[in-house]
Amino acid sequence: MNPRAHIDALAEALTALRSHSNLLVRWGQGMAERLPAGARLLAAGNGGSAAEAQHLTAELVGRYQADRHPYSAIALCAESSSVTAISNDYGYDEVFARQVTAHGRAGDILVLLSTSGRSTNLLRAAQEGTRCGLTVWAMTGARPNPLADLADETLALPGDACTVQEAQLTAVHILCEAFEAAIGLPAADTRRRVS
Template sequence: MLDILKDSISVKDISIKNNLDKIIDASQRIAKCITSNHKVLLFGNGGSAADSQHLAAEFVNRFKIERPPLAAIALTTDTSILTSIGNDYSFDDVFSKQILAIGNKDDIAIGISTSGNSKNVVKAIYAAKEKGLYTIGFTGKGGEIAKCADIVFTVDSTVTARIQETHITLGHIFCDLVDRILFPSSF
């Protein structure tokens, strides 16, 4: 059991150290996006869908401090939209069609996929880039997302649980840094 805990800590530690400059860059971009009256769109499947919702909630409600709501939307929550697109077109289109509908130039799209190859996440990142959104990808070893997102956060693990734990840790770090950038007097 101790080995699982040590592995979890090690994977997160390595990912943070290997991506420190990118973490700061992405956090600054998210803060600028929000202060420019733009929004963050998050999406993924399964546990990554839950992470999308979790992080959107942290931005919209609050993370650690009392502050105004920040514009973020999880594209994983509207069952009517998701099932309509999935039924009439393809599950591969459930996020890209939403990006085409509500994404605007200079918004930020965050796609989360443990494999880096989820077709609907990859397709949404390409759609976001076509519309002028800045794209951030969270993956395991990389996959197709590593080839198409503007900034990619890879996790050097093949264990889905370790990848997902690291993704939510990185997401929490973004939330914390964005709050510190936008509301420095609260810290």
């Protein structure tokens, strides 16, 4: 085990993330234009990326830093009855695409998270999202990968699966911070208060 190698790999991914920070700010602004007007955000991923998708939607339905109105956000991977029923009846490749068809409307946002960018169920979701008029954003591992090619815009980061997921969590937080700033909420003071 080499903890320094892990930390160095994460630092490389975060350096790449820093160079894409304007993309996340733009995404946050896009969310701020659409979600308060009634659009929703759908998110999906597999495994650890499913956890990141749920984290994103929880920050929007609950709150990130500021106390504010809740916004419509659904983690498709967390819909356990739908996931198992669709998987059983249509196959796992259709597990997210069918939910996109059911829940997505033109003008909504679909965020797909993947470390490889090659999961067929996410590729099908991207295709269905485009067909239904959703804006498709992807957070993936390094290019080239098919999900990056299908999405309207992609945040692609270097590293192995663990490193990419860790950097994606940071990206999710930056996205939520950008969203809250764009809807006019002040950033929370995260400095420690000394009494």
